[in-house]
Amino acid sequence: MRIALALGWLAAFFAMPAYAALKVGAMAPDFVTQASLGGKVFTYSLADALKKGPVVLYFYPAAFTKGCTIEAHDFADAIEKYQALGASVIGVSHDDIDKLNKFSVSECRSKFPVAADPDQRIMKSYDAVLLPFLHYADRTSYVIAPSGEIIYTYTAMQPDNHVKNTLDALRKWIAEQKTR
16 A cells, blocks of 8 residues: 555656746856866856856756766757857756766766756755755756846756757847847
């Protein structure tokens, strides 16, 4: 009986759609944290990154897991497209910086930084905590305009559409800026 209830709860939990709590139009919470690019640690500041253009901020559950590896490869493969749009990419997880040093080289292919959020401070501020697994980030992508305004959010545990959707959102935003 208990097993049936537990299986029913798990099935219902994974069947529920996931939604990022921070909505389009909200201001992105600023943060500064340790990050790694190509195995080299540096201090990442969202405010500084936004001075250079839009930022794609994506949260992922854990380095070196299957879905997170696929997603990192997808972002790495598309980094030139982001750069052509004037945007940068940063991934955030609960992993410590030593693990991210390795992940940034092997899975991110030294093409974009990944940031450490071991106390979940950043993921909590973005409402990107994976319920009920509170130590892990939900797979959520945000596109943030240079003004700090969130212009797109997408939450889905499948990594497949995060790159496509964020690139589409950037293209749409750029087109809107040109008509203003």
